[in-house]
Amino acid sequence: MNTKELLVQLSNVDGPSGFETLVLDVIEPILQKFCDRTWRSGLGTLVGEKKGSGKKKIGIFAHADEIGFVVTKIEEDGFLRLETVGGVDPKALLAQRVKIYSKRKIVSGIVGTLPPHLQKEEHRSRFPDYDRIFVDVSFDEAASEVRVGDVCVFDVKAIEVNGKVSGKALDNRAGCASLLLAAEFLQRMKHDSDVYFVFSSQEEIAGPGAASIAYELRLDEAIVVDVTHANVKHSVYPVIKLGEGPAIGVGIPVDYGFYKRATEIAQKHGVKIQTEPIPGRSGTDTDQVQITSVGVKTLLISIPLMYMHTPVETVDPKDVEETARLLALIAAE
Amino acid sequence: MYLKELSLINGASGDEGRVRDFIKRTIQDKVDEVWEDRLGNLIAFRKGTKGNRKILFAAHMDEVGFMVTNIDEDGTLLFAPVGAVETQVVVGKQVKIKDSIMGVIGFKPIHLQEKDQLLKPIRYEELRIYIGARNKEEAQKMVSIGDYVNFVTEYRQNGRRASGKAFDDRVGCSVLMDVIDKRQRYENDVYFAFVVQEEVGLRGSAVVVEQVKPDVAIVIEGTIAGDDPGLEKDRWSTHLGEGPAVTFMHSGYVVNQKVFQAILSVAEKHGIPHQFRRRTPGSTDAGRLARTGPGTASGVISVPTRYIHSPVCMIDLEDYANTVLLIEKILEEGEVFAK
Numbered sequence: 001m002n003t004k005e006l007l008v009q010l011s012n013v014d015g016p017s018g019f020e021t022l023v024l025d026v027i028e029p030i031l032q033k034f035c036d037r038t039w040r041s042g043l044g045t046l047v048g049e050k051k052g053s054g055k056k057k058i059g060i061f062a063h064a065d066e067i068g069f070v071v072t073k074i075e076e077d078g079f080l081r082l083e084t085v086g087g088v089d090p091k092a093l094l095a096q097r098v099k100i101y102s103k104r105k106i107v108s109g110i111v112g113t114l115p116p117h118l119q120k121e122e123h124r125s126r127f128p129d130y131d132r133i134f135v136d137v138s139f140d141e142a143a144s145e146v147r148v149g150d151v152c153v154f155d156v157k158a159i160e161v162n163g164k165v166s167g168k169a170l171d172n173r174a175g176c177a178s179l180l181l182a183a184e185f186l187q188r189m190k191h192d193s194d195v196y197f198v199f200s201s202q203e204e205i206a207g208p209g210a211a212s213i214a215y216e217l218r219l220d221e222a223i224v225v226d227v228t229h230a231n232v233k234h235s236v237y238p239v240i241k242l243g244e245g246p247a248i249g250v251g252i253p254v255d256y257g258f259y260k261r262a263t264e265i266a267q268k269h270g271v272k273i274q275t276e277p278i279p280g281r282s283g284t285d286t287d288q289v290q291i292t293s294v295g296v297k298t299l300l301i302s303i304p305l306m307y308m309h310t311p312v313e314t315v316d317p318k319d320v321e322e323t324a325r326l327l328a329l330i331a332a333e
Numbered sequence: 334m335y336l337k338e339l340s341l342i343n344g345a346s347g348d349e350g351r352v353r354d355f356i357k358r359t360i361q362d363k364v365d366e367v368w369e370d371r372l373g374n375l376i377a378f379r380k381g382t383k384g385n386r387k388i389l390f391a392a393h394m395d396e397v398g399f400m401v402t403n404i405d406e407d408g409t410l411l412f413a414p415v416g417a418v419e420t421q422v423v424v425g426k427q428v429k430i431k432d433s434i435m436g437v438i439g440f441k442p443i444h445l446q447e448k449d450q451l452l453k454p455i456r457y458e459e460l461r462i463y464i465g466a467r468n469k470e471e472a473q474k475m476v477s478i479g480d481y482v483n484f485v486t487e488y489r490q491n492g493r494r495a496s497g498k499a500f501d502d503r504v505g506c507s508v509l510m511d512v513i514d515k516r517q518r519y520e521n522d523v524y525f526a527f528v529v530q531e532e533v534g535l536r537g538s539a540v541v542v543e544q545v546k547p548d549v550a551i552v553i554e555g556t557i558a559g560d561d562p563g564l565e566k567d568r569w570s571t572h573l574g575e576g577p578a579v580t581f582m583h584s585g586y587v588v589n590q591k592v593f594q595a596i597l598s599v600a601e602k603h604g605i606p607h608q609f610r611r612r613t614p615g616s617t618d619a620g621r622l623a624r625t626g627p628g629t630a631s632g633v634i635s636v637p638t639r640y641i642h643s644p645v646c647m648i649d650l651e652d653y654a655n656t657v658l659l660i661e662k663i664l665e666e667g668e669v670f671a672k
Contacts, residue, residue, distance in 0.1 A: 079562050089443040091455065092425035095643040097496075108489070110496060114563045115641045116417040117615035118570065127421065127452040134562045136639065138573070139647055141492035159427055159435055159485075162465025162475070166427070166437045231407070234445045243467070283444070306463065307439025310425040314437060314463065 001030070001184060003317040004165055006177045011158035011167035011313075014099065016068025016085045017202040019151050020044055023064045027176060027199055034183035035197065045213045048183065048197040055192040056220040058331055059296075060182065061210050061285055062175035063203030063226070066168065067309050069152040071100060071135075078138030080109065082152060083130060086204030090129055092310040097155035098135060102145040108155065109135040154311040161314065164242065170313040172203065174303045174320050175225040181324030182331070191332040193221075203285050210285035214292040221258065223299045223327060224286040227315070228276055230304030240274050242304045243316040246323040249300035251278030253286040258299045262330055271326045276302060301326065334653070335359065335510050336488070336495060339503035343432045343483040345398030345415045346533040349373055351432070352394040356506060356527050360513050364525070370544060374537050375527040377513065383520040386670065389547035389629070390512070390524070390660065391538060391618050392505030392554070393531030396498070397642050399482035401430065401462075404473060408466030410436070412482055413457055416532030420455040422643040427485040428462060430476050435485075436462040484644035493574070493650050500646035502531065504555035504636045504653065511657045512664075520667030531618055538618035542625040549592055549630050549670045551663070552619040553656070555648065556580075556610055556635035569611070571637035573649040576606030577656040580633035583613050586620035592632035595669045596659070603662045605655050610635060634659060 015023035024046045031038050035048035046064065067086035074080055080100070093111050100107040112134055114123055135152070137143040158167025179197050186195065196217055201209035203226075214222060230242040240247045248266070250259050266273045281287050282300055290298045303323050306314040335355075344352040353375050361367050364377040375394070397416030404410055410430070424440045438460060443451070462482065466472035488497035509525050524545045529537035542550075556578055560569040571578040579596055581588055600607040610633075619631035636656050639647040663669065 075562065077560075087443050089424075089440065089446070089451065091421075091440060091451075094424075095422035095640065095645055096425065097645055108491065110640065110645050110647060112561045112563060112640050113419070113422050113643045114559065115557045115615075115643070116419050117557050117642075118559045118564065118568075118612065119419065124419070124454060127454060128563075129452055132563070136561060136647070139489075139491055139494045139496055154425075156427070159437075161435050161437060161463065164465045166435075166463075229442055229445060232441060232445065307425070307437070308442040308444065310439055310442075312425050312427065312437035312439050312463075314439070314465075 001181060003177065003181065003321050004160065007165040007174060007317060007320065008158040010173035010176055011169050014153045015065055016151050016153055017065040017204045017207060020064045020201045024199060030180050031183060031197060034187050041213050041216065043209055043212050044201040045209050046199040047213060050186060050195045052191045052193045052195065054194055057217060058193045058221045059196040059198050059214060059217055059219040060179055060327055061198045061200055061222060061224045061289065062179045063172045063209065063285060064176055064199040065201055065204050067204050071146060071148055071150045071152060074146060074148060078136060078143050080135040080137055080146060082133065082135060088309055090133060091127055093133060096311060098152050099155040100146050100150050100152045102147060102150050105142040105145050107137055107142050107146050108140045109137040110139060112136045156311040164314050164316050166312050166314040168311045168313065170315050171227045171305055171308050174227055174305060174315045178225055178303065178320050178323040178327060181321060182327035185324060185328035186331060189328060189332040193331060195331045200285060211288035211292050214289045214296055218293065219296050221297045222289045223301060223330065224284055224289060225301050225323060226284040227305035227308065228302035229308055230306045240276060240304050242306060243318055244274055245272035245319060246326060247274040247276040247302040247304060249276045249278045249282060249302065252280055253278060253282045253290050253298060254300050255297040258297050262299055265329050265333060266326055269329055271322055334507055336503060336507040339507050340488045340497035340499050343429060344395060345481045345483060346395040346530045348481045349394040349529045356510065360510060363513050363516055370540060372537050372540050373529040374541060376544060377525040379523045381520050381522040382518055384522050385520065386548035387522045387524060387545060389526060389545050389550040390509055391526040391528055391550060391552045392509050393502045393618060394506060394527050395530055395532050397532050401476055401478055401480040401482060403478060404469050405461065406469050408468045408472040409461035409463050410476065412462055418642055420457060423460060426644055428482050429485050430482050431480040434464055434475055436464040438462055486644045494647055495650055496645055496647040498644050500638045500648055501555040501641040504638060504648060505553035508553050508656050512660050515661065519664040523664060528618060535616065535618050535621035538621045539625050542622055542629055547629050550622045552617045552631060552633045554617050554633060554635040555638035555641060557615060557641060558637045558639040561639065571608060571610055573637050573639060574651060575608045576652055577659050578608050578610040578635045578637050580610045584616040586623055588632050589630035592630050596632050596634060596663065599663045599666050599669055600659055605659050
């Protein structure tokens with residue numbers, strides 16, 4: 001598989017939390033090539049099973065959902081109001097095109113802005129919040145198809161930026177891509193563990209997707225693959241850099257022994273890694289998966305990503321490939 | 334209509350070459366004469382059958398955009414707006430530097446912002462363009478200070494509507510190209526000026542009067558609409574779908590009454606839907622043409638355009654078609670400006 005093409009393909013498919021089917025429809029046929037069998041859970045999670053000798057069960061998780069919006073009000077003259085699904089900075093939404101998934105048609109909208117000529121101090125001094133932001137669907141002849149409750153996503157196609165990939169939803173389609181690549185790697189490796197590739201739902205709203213499937217599978221170990229903020233200095237934390245390899249989490253939601261093992265495997269096989277301290281909640285599925293059933297030994301691997309929760313989320317395909325290699329090595333160990 | 338092609342061409346103020354080349358290539362065999370002047374304006378001429386007076390139509394080729402002003406140590410680019418672009422429309426956009434290098438403009442992720450930062454206006458100095466360079470040295474091999482930056486926006490049409498970038502004023506350029514395409518010869522001499530640097534102080538149009546010496550000038554614009562929930566209805570400027578907008582005054586210029594009445598009388602006579610531009614902020618090249626040389630009696634006709642000076646503008650195609658029609662009828666009524 002070509003990593004860049006895979007990332008672009010997965011970024012361009014739409015699936016806000018609770019609406020992941022289109023994403024899973026893209027992932028499943030690829031996953032099937034590398035797994036013994038695949039199935040979907042009642043809560044909309046996709047699982048691929050790759051049997052080992054049954055020594056233990058290890059689950060590798062990536063959430064398939066993305067942030068998005070939902071239509072909350074339809075106003076006259078072809079305008080709509082939105083609320084967010086997951087956390088979206090209103091600053092990243094103005095002057096964007098959006099797609100609204102109505103029952104029968106995909107409707108094209110524009111998040112309108114006041115031209116500078118008509119702005120006054122009141123407009124310039126404060127950014128519009130979701131009470132003021134509106135979507136103009138008058139552009140689309142199918143505008144009347146839109147109903148309250150329809151989901152909405154950024155209408156943007158991923159691009160390449162000097163070898164990196166930039167687009168929407170790379171949180172966490174980058175993680176999904178690394179799982180698919182890991183499954184492909186694992187084809188050529190001998191592994192004792194039964195390995196489960198889990199593409200979970202509703203992570204962006206801290207929903208029930210990952211934990212419920214972890215319970216169902218009775219896992220011994222779980223690796224959660226998500227993204228982390230890259231190239232930004234914040235608080236007391238080290239700067240995680242794009243292109244410098246996956247960041248391995250150390251701290252509360254992570255099993256320390258598993259963390260040590262992962263770093264040793266990385267060192268042995270020359271996988272360049274970064275370290276991300278997690279002194280509390282991680283804000284990923286790890287938080288839930290760890291405390292499922294009788295407990296699961298968890299590891300959190302994060303792919304560095306710039307501009308999280310915007311339409312220009314950016315990842316380095318090399319980081320995705322190295323994450324995949326490390327996942328396969330850990331699973332086969 | 335050439336709006337799609339024109340919208341997709343990158344040409345911020347001072348960087349109009351690609352727009353000019355496209356227009357020149359398309360119109361040169363359809364007019365009697367066409368020339369490029371010292372500042373980069375493109376002026377086309379079609380001789381009249383009587384030549385009693387010279388009518389000048391003008392549209393500006395430039396669009397708002399950005400310029401690279403510095404390169405940071407981490408390989409990201411600092412930039413400043415060329416023309417009026419609010420920072421509100423900048424975050425989360427794809428851009429192209431010097432018409433070739435792809436970049437993106439992000440912002441500190443919402444997770445890392447303080448609560449009071451969420452709705453706080455952004456200053457340009459807080460924004461960067463990421464071009465995938467690891468550091469300053471690598472970035473310097475890709476771009477230079479002074480390079481132009483444009484939004485990347487697909488052009489789309491759906492039913493009566495079109496959307497894309499740079500409609501201010503590629504809409505005006507396309508309208509004039511459509512008028513040229515009719516290959517009609519009128520009583521008066523007609524000049525079509527595609528001018529540079531309107532968005533940065535009405536600069537290009539300043540040198541057109543000296544070259545043409547027109548009796549009357551009409552500027553064709555994609556103008557502010559504001560007919561959306563962002564404003565109270567009574568503050569809307571123009572309404573999409575209600576026809577070309579005629580300006581009675583804007584910043585720095587009250588439209589010459591003779592020209593204003595002439596435009597209205599032709600629209601009324603031929604039953605062409607039209608409306609007034611009901612807000613006065615903003616200016617056009619009409620102001621410049623009126624205060625250059627001996628002064629030219631100038632008017633403005635506009636296609637109402639939503640969300641101008643942002644990456645996604647929108648027009649109504651009937652308004653566009655009626656603007657083309659209105660100009661043709663004005664030209665057919667050769668003596669309308671004599672009154």
